[in-house]
Amino acid sequence: MARTVWDSSVGKKTVMAVSGLIMLAYLVVHMLGNLKIFFGSAEFNGYAHWLRTLGEPFLHHEWALWIVRVVLVAAVVAHATAAYQLSRRDIRARPTKYVHTRRRASYATRTMRWGGVILGLFIVWHILDLTTGTVHPNGFQSGHPYQNVIDTFSTWYGNVIYLVAMLALGLHIRHGFWSAAQTLGAGSRTRDRALKAIANVLALVLTLGFVSVPVAVMTGVVS
Amino acid sequence: MKLTLRVWRQRAADTEGAMSTYEVDDISPDMSFLEMLDTLNEDLILRGEDPVAFDHDCREGICGACSLVINGDAHGPERTTTCQLHMRSFADGDTIDVEPWRASAFPVIKDLVVDRSAFDRIIQAGGYITAPTGSAPEAHATAVPKPDADFAFEHAECIGCGACVAACPNGAAMLFTSAKVNHLNVLPQGAPERETRVLDMVARMDEEGFGGCTLAGECATACPKGIPLVSITNMNKEWLRATRKAGKR
Ligand code: HEM
Ligand code: SF4
Ligand code: FES
Numbered sequence: 001m002a003r004t005v006w007d008s009s010v011g012k013k014t015v016m017a018v019s020g021l022i023m024l025a026y027l028v029v030h031m032l033g034n035l036k037i038f039f040g041s042a043e044f045n046g047y048a049h050w051l052r053t054l055g056e057p058f059l060h061h062e063w064a065l066w067i068v069r070v071v072l073v074a075a076v077v078a079h080a081t082a083a084y085q086l087s088r089r090d091i092r093a094r095p096t097k098y099v100h101t102r103r104r105a106s107y108a109t110r111t112m113r114w115g116g117v118i119l120g121l122f123i124v125w126h127i128l129d130l131t132t133g134t135v136h137p138n139g140f141q142s143g144h145p146y147q148n149v150i151d152t153f154s155t156w157y158g159n160v161i162y163l164v165a166m167l168a169l170g171l172h173i174r175h176g177f178w179s180a181a182q183t184l185g186a187g188s189r190t191r192d193r194a195l196k197a198i199a200n201v202l203a204l205v206l207t208l209g210f211v212s213v214p215v216a217v218m219t220g221v222v223s
Numbered sequence: 224m225k226l227t228l229r230v231w232r233q234r235a236a237d238t239e240g241a242m243s244t245y246e247v248d249d250i251s252p253d254m255s256f257l258e259m260l261d262t263l264n265e266d267l268i269l270r271g272e273d274p275v276a277f278d279h280d281c282r283e284g285i286c287g288a289c290s291l292v293i294n295g296d297a298h299g300p301e302r303t304t305t306c307q308l309h310m311r312s313f314a315d316g317d318t319i320d321v322e323p324w325r326a327s328a329f330p331v332i333k334d335l336v337v338d339r340s341a342f343d344r345i346i347q348a349g350g351y352i353t354a355p356t357g358s359a360p361e362a363h364a365t366a367v368p369k370p371d372a373d374f375a376f377e378h379a380e381c382i383g384c385g386a387c388v389a390a391c392p393n394g395a396a397m398l399f400t401s402a403k404v405n406h407l408n409v410l411p412q413g414a415p416e417r418e419t420r421v422l423d424m425v426a427r428m429d430e431e432g433f434g435g436c437t438l439a440g441e442c443a444t445a446c447p448k449g450i451p452l453v454s455i456t457n458m459n460k461e462w463l464r465a466t467r468k469a470g471k472r
Contacts, residue, residue, distance in 0.1 A: 001470035009435035010425050010462045086435045090393035093327050093434030099229075099242055100295035100320035104392065105439040112437065179438045182453075185460025189453055 009089060010183075012082045017180035019079040024173060024202070026072060031209040037222055041146035048145045076123060083116055108175040115168040122165035129158070153217035162214050170207035174199050224250040224310060227318040228263065230275055233331055236338075240331065242320070252311035256299060257282060257289060259310055260321075276334040282306040284447065287382030290389070291335055292322040297386035297445040304384065304447045324385055326394035328432045339385050341431040342399060346383075348427035349420035350403040352412045371409045378406035380448040387442035387450070393434030398442035400428050401458035402450045408461055418465035425462055 005011030033051075037044045055064035104110070125135065130148055133140025137158065138151040152158040177199035181187045187195055216222040225248045233240025247263050254262070257279050264274035280288035284307040293299035299308045313319060321335065329337040367375075381402035388396050404421045407413030413420065436455055443452040 001466065004422075004466060004469070007429075008425060008462075009429050010459060011466070013435060014459075014463065090395070090434035090437065093394035093432055094325065094392065095327055096325045098292060098295050098322055098325060099231075100292075100322065102295045104441055109437070109439050175438070182438055182456040183436075183459055185456055185463055187453060187456040189451070192453070 013183045015078050016082045017183040019075040020176050020180055022075045034213055044146045108171040115172045118168040153214040159214050166207050166210045170203040174203040224315045230321045254310045256308040257306050276336045278336050287384035290324050294320050297389040298447050324389035326388045342383050345424050345427045349423040365411050375406050375409050378402045381450055386445045390441040390445035395436050396428050396433040397436040397455045400424050401454040404458045418468055421461045421465050
């Protein structure tokens with residue numbers, strides 16, 4: 001069955017929808033967690049520490065975190081691979097452009113591919129910056145995420161990369177959430193407006209929530 | 224009306240094509256778009272030139288043969304078939320671009336005529352029901368709830384013109400295939416093949432080289448029969464259901 005799903009354009013799209021929704025659910029939790037930065041360094045760092053002890057004593061130290069990481073990496077890889085393969089198919093299916101062209105689908109719809117690429121690059125940079133510290137600007141301190149976040153958002157490029165990525169995220173979710181509902185067969189005429197509204201609210205809340213952190217650092221609200 | 228036409232001319236499938244410019248005069252606003260092209264062709268024949276090849280048959284909006292992309296829109300600016308589009312939708316002096324359906328699964332045969340036999344093969348894969356032939360069955364023998372009958376009828380309206388494919392940025396045949404799948408899958412007559420129908424038709428659609436759906440919605444905007452975008456959602460649901468059932472077996 002896994003083979004038939006992956007070999008079909010409809011099945012591959014299902015993989016995209018499910019992996020996209022997994023990432024979306026994670027992002028909601030991640031955004032809410034980030035807002036703890038407004039309660040000061042002790043609470044933010046304490047929260048980060050608690051994430052590592054989550055599930056103890058049933059789970060070993062950091063296991064819950066690793067389970068989440070493995071699921072997310074699987075979701076990103078599945079999503080990006082399906083996106084790449086489906087996009088290749090789509091481009092091959094329509095090799096000749098019309099001479100007479102005009103603007104078509106909405107901006108969010110047209111930017112899914114490039115927005116997805118921006119998000120993919122951002123995910124890599126974000127992990128190298130704030131998880132491993134490889135590209136961190138100012139002496140990465142493991143266990144002190146509060147200071148690390150402030151350091152990142154004290155550089156101009158840290159802010160630019162982050163803001164661009166979060167705008168791309170908002171657009172991606174705006175079309176993506178509603179699309180996933182259609183792909184999974186959950187859409188209907190009566191539910192359409194509600195689904196579009198939920199997509200817009202999710203996109204807006206996530207973008208504003210994530211963006212509030214660098215804005216707070218830039219304006220000195222968080223320091 | 225006096226019009227300037229820019230028409231895609233291509234001698235054969237394997238030759239290069241290009242847009243050619245023609246002037247037409249004395250066009251009545253009551254002419255259909257195809258009658259306007261007939262006028263152009265009569266002119267071309269008188270001048271000893273090759274007339275423009277285009278598909279047409281019923282000229283009543285029911286057969287699905289006509290297939291022109293007019294000013295970038297499949298079937299032109301109105302929501303109808305090319306044969307039911309009238310010149311009053313244009314203004315005197317307009318320049319009109321006329322191109323064939325564009326999709327690798329619909330190769331150009333000549334000028335504005337494309338080969339849509341890929342659709343026939345999708346139908347062959349499952350767009351039928353198995354029933355004993357012979358005298359017509361008693362009309363009340365198989366009851367169909369009214370909402371289901373309406374749903375089936377709405378999808379049965381698809382005339383297989385291919386405008387959905389032409390309008391789709393991915394050259395996808397999802398709207399056409401979903402119209403056929405939904406039409407038969409909701410009816411008791413279509414029930415025995417409900418699962419194989421959707422799986423086989425979607426597989427055939429992929430094999431023919433159509434693209435996938437990115438929910439851009441261009442197909443439903445172009446469809447002269449108003450097949451809605453949610454038909455695709457419904458086909459996805461049928462596909463997932465059939466896949467789950469096949470997995471259990
Ligand atoms: C690795 C980076 C990513 C790439 C390359 C990527 C690319 C894409 C592409 C090409 C599509 C299909 C667009 C279309 O159908 O028009 C898509 C859909 C989607 N994406 Fe992403 N994306 C990425 C990251 C994300 C993230 C982080 C999320 C989490 C919120 C997400 C959620 C979704 C959802 C929910 C869909 C809809 C699936 C469907 O249409 O059924 N994507 N993505
Ligand atoms: S779904 Fe509409 S546009 Fe597509 S083939 Fe059928 S009638 Fe034509
Ligand atoms: S010629 Fe039959 S639908 Fe247009």
